Amino acid sequence: MMLCLSGIVSTAAATPADGSTLVPFSKPISATIWQQATALTGIDTGPRSASVREVIFFDPNCPMCARQWQQLRPYIDQVRIHWVPVAYIDGSGPDGTSARRAAAILEAKEPETALCFDEDHYDAQHQRGGYAPADHVTDALMADLRRNMSFMTKAGGLGTPTTLVAVQPGQQYVRAMGVIQGEKLSGLINALSSSSAP
Numbered sequence: 001m002m003l004c005l006s007g008i009v010s011t012a013a014a015t016p017a018d019g020s021t022l023v024p025f026s027k028p029i030s031a032t033i034w035q036q037a038t039a040l041t042g043i044d045t046g047p048r049s050a051s052v053r054e055v056i057f058f059d060p061n062c063p064m065c066a067r068q069w070q071q072l073r074p075y076i077d078q079v080r081i082h083w084v085p086v087a088y089i090d091g092s093g094p095d096g097t098s099a100r101r102a103a104a105i106l107e108a109k110e111p112e113t114a115l116c117f118d119e120d121h122y123d124a125q126h127q128r129g130g131y132a133p134a135d136h137v138t139d140a141l142m143a144d145l146r147r148n149m150s151f152m153t154k155a156g157g158l159g160t161p162t163t164l165v166a167v168q169p170g171q172q173y174v175r176a177m178g179v180i181q182g183e184k185l186s187g188l189i190n191a192l193s194s195s196s197a198p
Contacts, residue, residue: 022167022187027175037082040148041147044078044083085105101131
């Protein structure tokens with residue numbers, strides 16, 4: 001059974017030309033994996049005019065995902081991030097609250113606002129997101145969540161959060177697992193922001 005990743009991914013401020021320095025505990029992924037990941041069902045945050053620079057696989061009930069969100073909160077408007085929900089912490093089927101909470105966020109009138117609410121109001125004591133779960137998950141949404149989960153595994157992710165980074169769009173992409181935080185995160189965001197292209 002996969003678990004939320006509690007490890008800290010170390011990242012240093014560096015030019016985006018050096019992926020191993022920018023995200024040292026990462027593994028390369030192909031441009032094809034990146035393109036397919038950005039097309040998965042999810043929610044986008046950040047500048048609408050910018051291209052996606054990160055894809056983050058998350059479970060709305062995952063404590064480490066909530067921690068990653070809080071670390072990213074000051075930078076959320078700087079880099080375009082595609083948040084891809086998966087459901088495995090509280091059951092992978094349509095009756096689990098991870099799936100029902102993910103479905104509610106995706107079906108919300110403003111999914112980005114719903115995602116923000118879920119993570120900003122995370123209940124650490126009970127390990128559950130703050131957004132109310134849906135009563136029912138449609139077959140179509142359940143298929144999307146299962147596809148997201150399968151793809152995360154295909155990309156080498158062993159748990160949440162799993163982050164894919166476009167170090168050099170069109171040339172270099174990497175995968176990191178665990179929480180990126182503090183000065184290491186600010187170095188990554190600054191590098192991605194400074195090289196961000198519309």
